Amino acid sequence: DQQVKQNSPSLSVQEGRISILNCDYTNSMFDYFLWYKKYPAEGPTFLISISSIKDKNEDGRFTVFLNKSAKHLSLHIVPSQPGDSAVYFCAASGNNNDMRFGAGTRLTVKP
Amino acid sequence: KAGVTQTPRYLIKTRGQQVTLSCSPISGHRSVSWYQQTPGQGLQFLFEYFSETQRNKGNFPGRFSGRQFSNSRSEMNVSTLELGDSALYLCASSLQGFEGYTFGSGTRLTVV
Secondary structure (H helix, E strand, O other): OOOEEOOOOEEEEEOOOOEEEEEEEOOOOOOEEEEEEEOOOOOOEEEEEEEOOOOEEEEOOEEEEEEOOOOEEEEEEOOOOHHHOEEEEEEEEOOOOOEEEOOOEEEEEEO | OOOOEEEOOEEEEOOOOOEEEEEEOOOOOOEEEEEEEEOOOEEEEEEEEEOOEEEEEOOOOOOEEEEEOOOOOEEEEEOOOOHHHOEEEEEEEEOOOOOOOEEOOOEEEEEO
16 A cells, blocks of 8 residues: 555756655655655665644755645755755654655756 | 664575564664565565564565564564565664664565
8 A cells, every 4th residue: 555655756857956856645644754865775864854733844955845735745955966866755654653655756966 | 873784785585485684773773664675666664663562564464574682683584485575675773763764775685
């Protein structure tokens, strides 16, 4: 059961432009959302998170937006840099302490 | 501080065999979770252990099992291996739950 969906397997943007990665979820019990970044041959690393009581969280070039009514969240990277090229996973968790991940979106930032 | 350590990094097994993967969490972390990563499926949740107890379990068959020791180290076992079990198995640790998950580099299992 794919409770967290990332419908775009890949995204390519030009350096300096905005990258927007999207994520949808189906479980209304999810109340905490995270984005992880993964480079080849490494485990995912935590990037940014947002609680369901907020609709936006910003950390430097990274901003996560949450639309609870639409069960949708997005990650904005501005400006995008070649070093941002990686696979980005969206994750969600409820009060049962387990975390569900999406399938990932491979971001390529071209110089 | 040392990160999450998973051993071995690579493993090749034959169908029908069993395998045990090991995960040493960050010192002080009591929660250890296991995930299976396959192309197109993302990270599929296997199970989570906290203080030696399985606290959550994903939708995997009973061939997948795990345990956690008193020092928080965790092992995952897969019995009667199938070709479809070939994947990257990732372990993540945290202090209590999902906040601040730190992942290991994973064990790449290939079943032939």
